[in-house]
Amino acid sequence: MENNLAVLIDGDNIPSAYVKEMMEEIAKYGNPTIKRIYGDWTKPQLGKWKSILLENAINPIQQYGYTQGKNATDSAMIIDAMDILYSEKVDGFCLVSSDSDFTRLATRLREAGMKVIGIGEKKTPDPFIVACDKFIYIEILKNDSKEQETEVVKGGKPSTKKNEVDKITPKVIKLISTTISDVADEDGWAFLGDVGSLLQKKQPNFDSRNYGFQKLTPMINSINKFEIESRENQNGRFKLIYVRNL
Structure with a gap:
C-alpha cells in the first residue's frame, strides 16, 4: 500500500523554478494527497508561483505578515502540520524549506511515528537536515536536460553554467x-x-x-x-x- 504524504511548502523560502522536479521526486516516496504552499500572496515576489500552483494542483494558503520582522508563514505551516497529524490521514510529511525554524516540527512529527522528508537548498542549516529521515537538496532535482543552463555574459556570448557537485572527500x-x-x-x-x-x-x-x-x-x-x-x-x-x- 502506497504511503500518503502531506507536502507543505514554505513559499517565502523556496524558488518556484524547481517545483516540477520537486513533485516528481516526492512521488518516489508516496502519494502526495495534501499539497499546500504558504505565503503572503499579496507580495509581488510570489507572483511567479501562480501558474505553477495550478499546473501541480498545489493549494495556496494566504498568510499575512502581521508583524514586521516576524515570519507568520512558519507559524501557519506548523499549525497546519499538527492539525494534519492529528487527522491521521497521512503516513508521512514532506517539509519544503531551507529554514531551521522547522527543526522542532520535524522532530515532533517523527516522534509521532511519521516519516519526514525534507527538501531545501544547500544553505539549509544542519539541525533541520538531521531532524528529517531523509533530506534532499533541491539543486540536484533539475532534469538532465536542464543540468546545463545557458546564460548571456558581457559581449552577448553564451556561457554554460553547470550545477555544482560536491567532492567525494x-x-x-x-x-x-x-x-x-x-x-x-x-x-x-x-x-x-x-x-x-x-x-x-x-x-x-x-x-x-x-x-x-x-x-x-x-x-x-x-x-x-x-x-x-x-x-x-x-x-x-x-x-x-x-x-x-x-
Missing part, C-alpha cells in the same frame, strides 16, 4: 566504508540496499546525486576502494548488488 569514503562493515557478513560482503538504508539513517542528506552520480553503485565504483559483485537472486529475475571494502 576522505570523510565521505570513511562513512561508506564503516557502513559497509556495519552490515557486512562474515566474508565482508554487504548488500548494497542495506548499505544505502543505513547511510540514510546516519546522514539524512546523503545522496549520490550530490556527488554527480544518479545511483549509489557507480559512485562507489568510482572510488576504487571497494569491490562490487553482482549476484542473481533466487528466481534469477534480477541482479543483487553486493559490496565490500578492499
Whole structure:
C-alpha cells in the first residue's frame, strides 16, 4: 500500500523554478494527497508561483505578515502540520524549506511515528537536515536536460553554467566504508540496499546525486576502494548488488 504524504511548502523560502522536479521526486516516496504552499500572496515576489500552483494542483494558503520582522508563514505551516497529524490521514510529511525554524516540527512529527522528508537548498542549516529521515537538496532535482543552463555574459556570448557537485572527500569514503562493515557478513560482503538504508539513517542528506552520480553503485565504483559483485537472486529475475571494502 502506497504511503500518503502531506507536502507543505514554505513559499517565502523556496524558488518556484524547481517545483516540477520537486513533485516528481516526492512521488518516489508516496502519494502526495495534501499539497499546500504558504505565503503572503499579496507580495509581488510570489507572483511567479501562480501558474505553477495550478499546473501541480498545489493549494495556496494566504498568510499575512502581521508583524514586521516576524515570519507568520512558519507559524501557519506548523499549525497546519499538527492539525494534519492529528487527522491521521497521512503516513508521512514532506517539509519544503531551507529554514531551521522547522527543526522542532520535524522532530515532533517523527516522534509521532511519521516519516519526514525534507527538501531545501544547500544553505539549509544542519539541525533541520538531521531532524528529517531523509533530506534532499533541491539543486540536484533539475532534469538532465536542464543540468546545463545557458546564460548571456558581457559581449552577448553564451556561457554554460553547470550545477555544482560536491567532492567525494576522505570523510565521505570513511562513512561508506564503516557502513559497509556495519552490515557486512562474515566474508565482508554487504548488500548494497542495506548499505544505502543505513547511510540514510546516519546522514539524512546523503545522496549520490550530490556527488554527480544518479545511483549509489557507480559512485562507489568510482572510488576504487571497494569491490562490487553482482549476484542473481533466487528466481534469477534480477541482479543483487553486493559490496565490500578492499
